[in-house]
Amino acid sequence: MAYHYQFRCNACGHEEYIHLGLIPNSAPEDIFEYVDYKFREERQFKKDVLGGKYGDYIAKVCAVDSEKLFFSASECLVWCTVCKALGIGHDKYISSKDYEGSEFFFDAPKKPYSMQIRIRQKCKSCGGILSMIHGECAVAAKCPKCGEIAFRQLRRLIS
Numbered sequence: 503m504a505y506h507y508q509f510r511c512n513a514c515g516h517e518e519y520i521h522l523g524l525i526p527n528s529a530p531e532d533i534f535e536y537v538d539y540k541f542r543e544e545r546q547f548k549k550d551v552l553g554g555k556y557g558d559y560i561a562k563v564c565a566v567d568s569e570k571l572f573f574s575a576s577e578c579l580v581w582c583t584v585c586k587a588l589g590i591g592h593d594k595y596i597s598s599k600d601y602e603g604s605e606f607f608f609d610a611p612k613k614p615y616s617m618q619i620r621i622r623q624k625c626k627s628c629g630g631i632l633s634m635i636h637g638e639c640a641v642a643a644k645c646p647k648c649g650e651i652a653f654r655q656l657r658r659l660i661s
């Protein structure tokens with residue numbers, strides 16, 4: 503499943519598409535590469551958590567039963583609450599695996615998680631807190647061309 507966001511700047515007219523996920527009808531090697539990329543991101547996230555990157559407390563809690571936890575690092579749109587820049591980031595969270603259903607990434611959990619920790623992320627350019635956008639993007643972002651806070655979502659397509 504892929505998400506395509508179309509943005510347009512109300513100030514200068516600049517338009518851009520942002521794509522998230524796997525484009526349908528991808529070549530088999532692209533699918534393998536994407537799945538591999540997803541696993542690499544999740545493995546790295548798990549390593550970072552257990553290695554203490556997000557603090558000793560979370561590292562200790564997760565180390566107890568790390569095999570029973572799911573380390574998710576899926577792509578999402580991110581918007582900086584300070585400089586208003588828009589970009590592609592990762593929604594990093596740790597949750598318990600005790601839900602009904604498959605762990606395969608296309609399946610949504612069918613039962614609520616008994617535990618979930620979401621990592622707060624910061625903007626690389628200004629250090630502001632990033633807000634993760636999963637559905638429609640209702641906020642105005644900074645235009646990558648003219649810098650005005652007038653970059654707005656025009657359309658969102660799911661394919």
Ligand SMILES: [Zn+2]
Pocket residue numbers: 582583584585586587625626627628629630
């Ligand atoms: Zn920022």
Ligand SMILES: [Zn+2]
Pocket residue numbers: 511512513514515516645646647648649650
């Ligand atoms: Zn602009």
